Amino acid sequence: MKKNLRNHGLNNGCNPVGIPKATPATGKNRVAPVDNIYCPNCGCKELMQVEVAVENRMLNGGTGVGYYLGCPACPWASPMMAIAMQQKDSSEEAEA
Numbered sequence: 001m002k003k004n005l006r007n008h009g010l011n012n013g014c015n016p017v018g019i020p021k022a023t024p025a026t027g028k029n030r031v032a033p034v035d036n037i038y039c040p041n042c043g044c045k046e047l048m049q050v051e052v053a054v055e056n057r058m059l060n061g062g063t064g065v066g067y068y069l070g071c072p073a074c075p076w077a078s079p080m081m082a083i084a085m086q087q088k089d090s091s092e093e094a095e096a
Contacts, residue, residue: 014066014082018053025049025069037069041076048072054082061086 025047026037038045047069054066064085069078 014054014056014059014064014080016052016066017055017063020050020052022048022050022070022072039071039074039076042071042074044071044073046072050077054080056082060084 036045037047039047048071050066050068050070052066053063055063059082061084064082066080066082068080071077
């Protein structure tokens with residue numbers, strides 16, 4: 001049986017709802033404080049940091065932004081880190 005390189009055992013994962021934005025994971029805006037970051041599956045040295053809008057009922061407010069590393073040369077991707085983006089309540093806007 002072929003291993004799914006994007007399944008990390010998280011059955012209630014986030015649902016992407018936007019267009020992903022990919023930037024190089026190394027360089028000026030790198031996600032790791034090291035220069036020798038590479039794909040653990042194929043060895044590619046050009047990993048990308050991917051940012052995408054997500055929905056998940058477990059996030060505060062139900063929506064957020066997900067970040068993960070992905071390899072452009074093979075199907076490997078790291079687990080996603082999702083951050084809740086709580087929307088302002090309409091009553092809070094009226095008070096401001």
